[in-house]
Amino acid sequence: MDSKRRAESWKKNRRALAYSTVGTPDYIAPEVFLQTGYGPACDWWSLGVIMYEMLIGYPPFCSENPQDTYRKVMNWRETLVFPAEVPISEEAKDTIIKFCCEAERRLGSQKGLEDLKIIPFFRGVDWEHIRERPAAIPVDVRSIDDTSNFDDFPDVKLEIRKYFLYMFDVVGLCRLPTHLQLTS
Numbered sequence: 490m491d492s493k494r495r496a497e498s499w500k501k502n503r504r505a506l507a508y509s510t511v512g513t514p515d516y517i518a519p520e521v522f523l524q525t526g527y528g529p530a531c532d533w534w535s536l537g538v539i540m541y542e543m544l545i546g547y548p549p550f551c552s553e554n555p556q557d558t559y560r561k562v563m564n565w566r567e568t569l570v571f572p573a574e575v576p577i578s579e580e581a582k583d584t585i586i587k588f589c590c591e592a593e594r595r596l597g598s599q600k601g602l603e604d605l606k607i608i609p610f611f612r613g614v615d616w617e618h619i620r621e622r623p624a625a626i627p628v629d630v631r632s633i634d635d636t637s638n639f640d641d642f643p644d645v646k647l648e649i650r651k652y653f654l655y656m657f658d659v660v661g662l663c664r665l666p667t668h669l670q671l672t673s
Contacts, residue, residue: 514558515548520592522563533597537588544577549589565589584610 518534520527541549549569550561561568569589571582587596587608597604605611615622628638 514555514562515551517562518592519563519565522559527592528598530592530595530598533588533595534592536597537585540581540588541585544581544585545572545575549585578610580608580610584608 516535516538518527518531521531538548538550550558550565552558552561569586571577571585584596589595592598596608602616606614606616630638
């Protein structure tokens with residue numbers, strides 16, 4: 490079976506809901522954290538978070554640690570606020586709020602892209618030719634491992650295992666077996 494047929498088969502047979510928790514906590518929709526299953530609507534939530542970050546300058550639920558980020562995401566009705574010192578249009582606020590709401594009401598969750606086409610914030614977007622437009626900021630990628638378009642950061646010792654265990658054990662994404670739990 491070639492890769493195209495394999496992909497088509499996978500798409501046809503995959504479950505409607507996913508149950509894994511992956512991603513950066515700042516961008517994860519509340520239903521993902523609940524581990525009761527989630528669908529494509531969680532991607533529209535993430536788009537709302539990214540839109541907020543692009544317009545405000547930081548993600549709406551960012552915190553000093555993952556536990557506080559998780560709490561803010563889960564309490565989004567109280568924590569999704571727009572700082573007065575960073576003015577954005579009412580249309581932009583309304584659009585972000587329509588992305589970052591209950592999954593069943595979320596912008597994009599009913600008709601996908603068609604939902605976005607009628608939103609005032611996106612008025613004037615030429616949806617039919619959007620892929621033909623040049624990028625606002627051209628990026629020159631010279632090879633598959635070209636990182637020249639990213640900022641340089643000093644090397645740090647990464648403790649991936651410790652962070653992984655922390656995310657699962659302390660944040661509570663799932664319970665770890667006793668022999669893997671952190672002792673301090």
